[in-house]
Amino acid sequence: MPERIYLDWNATTPLRPEARAAMTAAMDIAGNPSSVHAEGRQARRLMEDAREAAARAVGAAPRNVVFTSGGTEANALALNPGLRAPAGPVGRLLVSAIEHPSVLAGGQFPHDAIRTIPVTPSGVIDLEALHHMLADGPPALVSVMAANNETGALQPISEVADIVHAAGSLLHVDAIQAFGKIPFNIRDLGADLATVSAHKIGGPKGVGALILGAGAERLPPLLRGGGQERGRRAGTENVMGITGFGAALTTATTALEADRPRLERLRDRLETGLRSAGDAQVFAGDVPRLPNTTLFTACGMKAETAVIGFDLEGISVSSGSACSSGKVQASHVLRAMGVGSSAAQGAVRLSLGWSTQEADIDCAIEAWRKLSRTLIKRSDETVLERF
Template sequence: MPRHSDPIYLDYNAGAPLRPAVRDVMIEVLGEAGNASSVHGHGRNARGRIEQAREQVARLCNARSRAVTFVSGGTEANMTALTPVWQDQGAPVYLDKLFRSAVEHPSVATGGRFATADQVVLPVDAAGRVRLDQLEETVRDAGPGLISVMAANNETGVVQPLAEIGAIAASYGHFFHVDAVQAAGRMTIDPDAWQADVITLSAHKMGGPQGAGAVVARSTARVPSALMVGGGQENWRRGGTENVAAIAGFGSAGVSALEEAADTRHLTGMKARLEAGLRAVCPSAVFFGEDADRLANTCCFAVPGIAAETALIAFDLERVSISSGSACSSGKVGVSHVLTAMGVEEELARCALRVSLGWSTDEQDVDRFLELWPRIVERLDPEARHRAA
């Protein structure tokens, strides 16, 4: 049980703490010699570690193990997927456009290997979900392209209607990529149900090591062209000597994440109590995506008049780590492009805070946050406790 002097981590969407089981397997692998491309015993042992992890990550994604390609993280995974050149049944296919939502992670919003002129931004509704009618209208008469939509938003936790988007992509002959980085361990991942050609993952979001990710194809006959070339590693889909320890840790984290995704009730309960406590102190609190399907672990909210930057500092001084949104902006606190796309006014968007729970969060962590919240509100804006919703 944490004491008041212990730091509390509530920023799992930025990165989860390393699981003890993951640390153990990584230390074990780091003590072993061998390049996985070597044919001797040490090399075969390293290869075995990678293939075991490949099976573990494949199970997490309801995919075949040969469909899993290990890369250096979520950004490289997305860069690999976002290419206008694919291989389909052994023949190259050239895609005309990238259709991506307005609320994508920066690693997708930059467009990957698509030229800026070949990118189309898809609007979202007030909850941050892709507008299916406009998606269909946009792609109906377009040449073959790639639709890229995240499974769940890193800032708000809002889950996209992936099966419906996949059906539209299939109906009009487009390829479909799902960034499932935030989904792993928090919801079921199923490329078949989504009709997704490829999904992407990052190990450190699920309690694995930083610097490991994966591209998972629904079919090994339909894959994006390689980003990293120069070697035959990863079935020729990603050149470079594999990081065996990180990959082994990724596999171990995948096993735990699969178990946790099957039952998220404890996270749902803690989030509900957290949000009720926030609203009890500040009736004017706004919860973004509240009426949409959200991840069980994510709460993104704002209290008008309490700037996110000031609140973050106040919590940090109390040794509680939360966020103002995405952690991929060089530590800067600015206006969220996600909230802007949802139609949130800039003044309110500058007040947005994100609390994200995970595998080691317990009730005492939530208790401590709710104990601090009224004190911080009183210090920053006493009137906030009396403003109506």
């Protein structure tokens, strides 16, 4: 059977060998990290090593790294109405229209306290709109992702931070998709809280972290019980997963300088090939993006059909649409960008990673060349002629 090509790295990444080795060794540690005996101290040491690695990677203090069960929990913990901004208690939540669903859900804020910040047609936050929204109301927690998971568009976090802090408010940055792909430093960017996830950088699924800046250290817990994570997140820590997370992020940050330009070259090669082979339209192509991400569409294409077509060619890609109870809906990101429903429902995402090679890109371009020739329109659905 021919070897498959994996081009869905933004959804999840393969486990890095370094993470696998670290987790395998941690499996033999019997102790609870809260226990004071030798076995407990051994488990605690593994966990604290990972905490220090995470802190170094994002420019934070180790005491302000809070391990969670993943990015969704980290976001829910961050979106906390119990936070206090410089201008007073946080009274509302402002989120950009292109955020991950775990942020759009609002965390612990009541629904009537949440407002949506619009974005430009290129998928970048509207800074003027943010400025006006902050001027009208009590101190806010503002949540803006560092990089969009669908289009790859980078957000102007430093500029957002300046606007937010000038209004006496706090900034949360969902860095889950950006971390490990581009440099990210919580101090340099001015974020008060940031969230990251292990399985986006070659670590295990089910592990994430909330990183606190100096202005958010007094974070009320979401899960109450024991005093783990300095009282910020109750529950016995996932030592094996956290250990794998630490190994993965150390490897990812070390390789970042070399990986970033290499992936950018491969992405550009891919997009040139997609355009020439089948008249593809790339979203957010006019703004800075993640080096590994391409979201594209073509006239008359249905995303689910194209994803199946790529899969039958041995290539794993993903759709820019979300399925809910069997009903395909256009991406909320593309809707926020003002993309028409036909183009949005045809959006397909290809995302690259550390093992992606030129040959993989060439195979994807050739697969698209064949698919674009056979995709036809029949009433309101797109089908593949040969299936």
